[in-house]
Amino acid sequence: MTPDPQSITVELAGRSYPVLCGPGALDAAMSKVVALCPNKRLLCISDQTVADHHLHRLADACAGAGLTLRSLIIPPGEAQKSFAQLESLCADLLALEVERGEAIAAFGGGVVGDLTGFASAILKRGTAFIQIPTTLLAQVDSSVGGKTAINMPAGKNLIGAFHQPALVIADSAFLQTLPARQMRAGYAEILKLAVLGDADFFDWLDTHGVDALGGDAALMGQAITRSIAGKADIVACDEREHGVRALLNLGHSFGHALESLAGYEGALVHGEAVAAGMGTAFAYGVHLGLCPKDDYERLANHLTACGLPASLSAAPGGPYTAEAMIQILKNDKKNQSGVLRLVLPRALGDAFVYEEHDLGRLEAFLDVQLGQS
Numbered sequence: 001m002t003p004d005p006q007s008i009t010v011e012l013a014g015r016s017y018p019v020l021c022g023p024g025a026l027d028a029a030m031s032k033v034v035a036l037c038p039n040k041r042l043l044c045i046s047d048q049t050v051a052d053h054h055l056h057r058l059a060d061a062c063a064g065a066g067l068t069l070r071s072l073i074i075p076p077g078e079a080q081k082s083f084a085q086l087e088s089l090c091a092d093l094l095a096l097e098v099e100r101g102e103a104i105a106a107f108g109g110g111v112v113g114d115l116t117g118f119a120s121a122i123l124k125r126g127t128a129f130i131q132i133p134t135t136l137l138a139q140v141d142s143s144v145g146g147k148t149a150i151n152m153p154a155g156k157n158l159i160g161a162f163h164q165p166a167l168v169i170a171d172s173a174f175l176q177t178l179p180a181r182q183m184r185a186g187y188a189e190i191l192k193l194a195v196l197g198d199a200d201f202f203d204w205l206d207t208h209g210v211d212a213l214g215g216d217a218a219l220m221g222q223a224i225t226r227s228i229a230g231k232a233d234i235v236a237c238d239e240r241e242h243g244v245r246a247l248l249n250l251g252h253s254f255g256h257a258l259e260s261l262a263g264y265e266g267a268l269v270h271g272e273a274v275a276a277g278m279g280t281a282f283a284y285g286v287h288l289g290l291c292p293k294d295d296y297e298r299l300a301n302h303l304t305a306c307g308l309p310a311s312l313s314a315a316p317g318g319p320y321t322a323e324a325m326i327q328i329l330k331n332d333k334k335n336q337s338g339v340l341r342l343v344l345p346r347a348l349g350d351a352f353v354y355e356e357h358d359l360g361r362l363e364a365f366l367d368v369q370l371g372q373s
Helices: 025-035 048-064 083-095 110-125 136-142 172-177 180-197 199-213 217-237 244-249 252-262 270-287 293-305 322-329 359-369
Strands: 006-010 017-021 041-047 068-074 103-108 128-133 147-152 155-162 167-170 340-347 350-356
Touching: 006 217, 017 025, 017 217, 025 048, 025 167, 041 048, 041 110, 048 068, 048 103, 048 172, 068 083, 083 110, 083 147, 103 110, 110 128, 110 136, 110 147, 110 155, 128 136, 136 172, 136 180, 136 217, 155 252, 172 217, 180 199, 180 217, 180 244, 180 270, 180 293, 180 340, 180 350, 199 217, 199 293, 217 244, 244 252, 244 340, 244 350, 252 270, 252 322, 252 340, 270 293, 270 340, 270 359, 322 359, 350 359
Parallel strands: 017 167, 041 068, 041 103, 103 128, 128 167
Antiparallel strands: 006 017, 147 155, 340 350
């Protein structure tokens, strides 16, 4: 018997919104979608891959709810998070005479969500926004919390805005067509949430994560629900990343540097970069005497068992150099007063923001990690 979808609320003063997750979430959410579509149409942005697999299902759900679906399709891939694609998307939405009172839906993975959310944030000074994530990574991470952005040559997600969705629909049925590589990439974000602040969840993942990735839908459903609930709690406490929400960047400083250097053509995907970044953060924590070596080894072994890179040298898309990574890290969004701020571990389930004043020490460490010294 298929369980009913669950509803998790992101509690924000005056702007709280539900996240419906699990099989059947799309159909269960349509009454909420209708309420956000006063013109009886849903404006939807998707990429070609997702459209080929799933757009018919969204169209059927809209038709059943009395809505007309108007879809705009972009090419797939991280390279679409650009000024050129943002301008083109905004022009197409304006041609459809989008109104501030109607919702724009992102139907796809993190790239579609980030790009569509940013367009929604700036079009006519802000429209309503619906997230319908179709990848594991987007369901457990990027669709919840209101971060939207495009990339720059200097780094990833450097141009953007906080723009909370009015509704998130994380239907697990969409994951059935997701390639194994993308499932592993999404799992990295589930693991990150456990590693930064929930040791019990890490223990559970260490026991069940490989089976969840291997196709056990019930275990994966538990992991997804727990991840969304955990992120919702963090966002409710710190919407604009002034405190505890910064911990969600565990692995991301190093990971984003890898992504920028690899380019955005698919040689390295985001979850792989985050996995390698987490392994690197733990290795640096051990190097600085902040974290037990046993915890680093336990995380690295789990990443490897799940088919994810546990180090910089194992990340696809290279070769990478320490010098180039340092240049990217200097533009990290978390930096303050010229000081690099890294999320590092004290232990599994206990992360904190560490201020690194000695870039020479960090570069020497990265040299060793990359096998260049």
